[in-house]
Amino acid sequence: MNLRQPQASLGPRRFSLVVLALFAAAALGLSACTAEFIAQHDEATVRAVTDLLRKVDSFLIKLERALETPADADDARYEKHVAFYDEIRVDLNLIRVRAKALPRNERTVRQIDDLEAALKNFEDLHRQGLNRQVVTTARGIISQAIEAILKAEFAKRRGP
Amino acid sequence: MPDIDPGSLANEMLKAASGVLRDRWPDVKGYAEMEFKKAAETIAAIQRMRLVGEITEEQARLLMEMQKHAMRSVMTAVEIMSVVAAEQAINAAIGAVRKTVNTALGFVLL
Numbered sequence: 001m002n003l004r005q006p007q008a009s010l011g012p013r014r015f016s017l018v019v020l021a022l023f024a025a026a027a028l029g030l031s032a033c034t035a036e037f038i039a040q041h042d043e044a045t046v047r048a049v050t051d052l053l054r055k056v057d058s059f060l061i062k063l064e065r066a067l068e069t070p071a072d073a074d075d076a077r078y079e080k081h082v083a084f085y086d087e088i089r090v091d092l093n094l095i096r097v098r099a100k101a102l103p104r105n106e107r108t109v110r111q112i113d114d115l116e117a118a119l120k121n122f123e124d125l126h127r128q129g130l131n132r133q134v135v136t137t138a139r140g141i142i143s144q145a146i147e148a149i150l151k152a153e154f155a156k157r158r159g160p
Numbered sequence: 161m162p163d164i165d166p167g168s169l170a171n172e173m174l175k176a177a178s179g180v181l182r183d184r185w186p187d188v189k190g191y192a193e194m195e196f197k198k199a200a201e202t203i204a205a206i207q208r209m210r211l212v213g214e215i216t217e218e219q220a221r222l223l224m225e226m227q228k229h230a231m232r233s234v235m236t237a238v239e240i241m242s243v244v245a246a247e248q249a250i251n252a253a254i255g256a257v258r259k260t261v262n263t264a265l266g267f268v269l270l
Contacts, residue, residue, distance in 0.1 A: 033258070033270045035250045038243045107240050111233045118229040121222045133214050137205060137223055144198055145230040151191060152237040155244050 039105035041156040048095045049153070053146045055091070056119070059084055060139040067132040078126045085123050092116050108152060115145045164207045169200035177238070184242035191241065195234040202227055 059081075066076040096112045099105050122138050173196040178185045203224070210220040258270040 033268075034254065035247050037247045038240060107236050107243075111236045114229040114233045114236070118226040118233075121226045121229070125219060125222045128218065131214070133209055134219055134223065137202060137209070138226060140198070140202055141223070141226045141230045144195065145233040148195070148230070148233040148237040152240040155237070155241040158244070158248065 037104065039102045039108065039156060041153060041158075042098070042102060042105075045095065045099060045108070046150060046153050048091070048098070049146060049149050052088070052091050052095070053143070053150075056088065056142055056146070057139065060135055060142070063130065063135045064132055064139070067130060067135060076130060078123075078129075081126070085119075088119060089116075092119070108149065111145075111149045111152060115142075115149065118142060118145050164200075164204040166197070166200040166204040169203060170196045173200065177235070181238070181242060184245055187245040188238045188241045192234075192238050195231075199227060199231050199234070 063076050066072045092112060092115065096109060096116075099108045099112055102108075118141060122142065125134055125138065170193075174193060177192055177196070178189070181188065206215070206220050206223045206227070209215045210217065215223070254270055261270050262268050
């Protein structure tokens with residue numbers, strides 16, 4: 001702490017400011033002289049979520065293509081893609097573990113939980129049998145959920 | 161079954177969200193408008209596909225569940241953006257009085 005010689009007296013305006021600042025510091029639990037209500041931007045999360053978006057989107061595009069022609073529809077069967085869902089589950093778990101380890105990051109963890117739930121819904125759809133319209137609609141929804149995580153992560157960047 | 165109008169649906173969502181977020185609404189309005197519009201169009205598309213028999217009731221239900229989770233993720237993003245904006249406003253206010261307060265106290269508080 002940088003101690004200096006206290007001034008002999010405070011004017012009423014300065015006194016009010018000091019009281020206000022003391023209250024603010026106490027209420028906000030300021031330790032580094034700035035308030036921080038939410039986790040800092042995490043570039044590793046951005047990279048992992050972007051990779052996940054690429055992986056899921058490529059998978060859905062392949063399914064759409066396979067479902068375009070009846071001859072290829074067999075390639076879209078759920079049984080042929082179980083490994084993909086396992087892989088995605090591992091990726092999501094890694095993202096969640098990292099997000100949970102960061103302080104004040106509960107909201108991002110909630111977003112990851114929602115993305116996982118949406119992907120689980122899609123896996124159920126796949127298990128029951130897909131058509132092209134379902135995949136196209138689901139692709140838009142999954143992109144929206146992933147983009148929301150990225151949007152929030154970029155919002156955490158605090159500029160000077 | 162009446163058709164869902166995506167425009168009205170998006171407006172209803174916007175009205176509800178802007179009422180809750182009030183002061184922070186200008187910070188998130190652009191993003192929220194765009195995402196609510198997307199969600200409303202998806203919901204209308206699911207209803208259309210169900211009406212013409214392109215998807216089953218169970219498929220419609222699962223797609224709606226997916227959309228619900230995506231919207232929750234969007235709303236959480238909006239919440240995060242609002243909190244960051246509030247944090248920046250508080251830090252700007254503290255920054256504005258930092259010199260005066262520290263000088264008045266004679267030590268570095270802020």
